[in-house]
Amino acid sequence: MQATSHETPSHGMDLWVTERNEGTAFSFKVEEVLHSEQSEFQKLDVLKTATYGNLMLLDGLVMTTERDEFVYHEMIAHVPLSSLSKPAKRVLIIGGGDGGTLREVLRHPSVEEAVLCEIDGAVIQAGRDYFPTIGCCFDDPRATVLVADGVDYMKNAEPESFDVILVDSTDPIGPGVGLFTQDFYNNAKRALTPHGILTAQTESPFADHVGMSRIYDVLHDVFDHVTGYYGTIPTYPGHLWTWSFCTKSAEVNPWEAITADYVASLESVENPLKYYNYELHHGAFAHPTLVKTLIRPTLKPSARSLA
Template sequence: MGLWFTEIEDNEISYGYKTKDVLFSSRSEFQTIKIIDTLAYGKVMLLDDLVMLTESDEFVYHEVISHIPVCLHKSPEKVVVIGGGDGGTVRELLKHQCIKDITLCEIDKMVTDVSKEFFPSLGKALEDDRVTVKIGDGVAYMKDMGAGEVDLVIVDSTDPIGPGEGLFCKEFYRSVASALKDDGLMVCQSESPWHSTAMLHRIRDNVAAGFEHRKSYIAGIPTYPRGTWSWTLAAKNPIFPEEYNRSRFDQVKAGLKYLNDGMMVSVFSLPNFYQDQVSQ
């Protein structure tokens, strides 16, 4: 058998990865952080022993959480990323020349430091001139922000347990809504469509506390529990996926490994069982 890392979810299912080496293991003020090197997916970042990202499939998460909202916004210039200290989301945002200013608010400095060391293709994005990194609590950061300041808020959070819990509360989404300009967009990761109904309804209801209009989309991520993940866009105005900005997407699409013109719209096609959860 050799060395295996095993993630256990709800004491019901487990995901194991044969591991060549443990490259880093420490405890920050907020969580345990490990970097392991696996046979199947290369280097993997674990926070509190949950897979956050792997070298092999991180492109899916980072492409869909960034290019979809950027291309659905009228004219995104100022972006806030809450969480996302690994830098992957910022790396994708920086591909868009229209984006002038990105502030990333990550609670745990060790995440950014470790990413720069072990995932330089992600972490080095945080050193770009257009990027400001603030180490602090994203809930407080959004609460203190002036009204109508931002075009796009990306909530690139961990699960709704541990340090990320506050990023799944009604009050937080109300702050995000207030910080956005009238034509602003918010996107958050919203767990697996196969997760418990109670969890999905809680996320849906809390986002709805801040935003009248919401639209969920999905993509397959092999190293996230249950293999399919969801994100939820929210805005003050209705969202029309088919109306994404083709010329903006044309400028970035050549380098993408997941998204293409077909996928930009088809990710919003939801299976019946999940559509029922988000629209009930």
């Protein structure tokens, strides 16, 4: 009998990697373990998957895959950056060591400096080495890449020095925990320009309902104007993912400043947008009821901006 080489990989091993979450598990078929290390902060693994391209795990949790990373990275960057009436010049990314958020921030032509502050240099190196389409932009002349603790950086940041702050963190456990505290958000608020926007990843109502509610408790304590938006990430637990949208000024309104022409200006032939578009920008704030209940928005669309 001949080996059925089209059905099984040549090494013959049926290898899978699994992330468990509250009685569910999501697994990828793995072709090869490309890299594994214990960095100063966490366990970092890079795997070649059968159908999602390369996958990065931190402490065993899915951080990014080549196939679906566009959802997370387009959504965390373009929703706040397209919402400013005066386009952003200075943007801060806390975390985001794989480089995908930086790549999307740099689509915005107004951005003069994007500071990326990642605690773990090993993540940046893995982005460079194994995710060329994600970790593509660390050497861009508009990028400043720091390997430093985001909590400390935020504490010492110049007041009113950033138009947009993006918190592209891991879950509120391990090295990411300091990025979900009231102190951190107070410092971020101080570092924002008067019309600036803070956007943080804020988990999934299906994966961690209580944790998500706690994050919004803290955001409401710190910011007068809070809302959030949602997207669908096939490889994150719960899959219905959320990001916050917080400002100091009631004049900032994610539905007013944006224009279709501005969104069109973000397109590129080599690297087209695959998730975000002008209509989606509005729709992403039209939350499913279970999301709205957790976000408890205090920043609301004007009557004419959403039908």
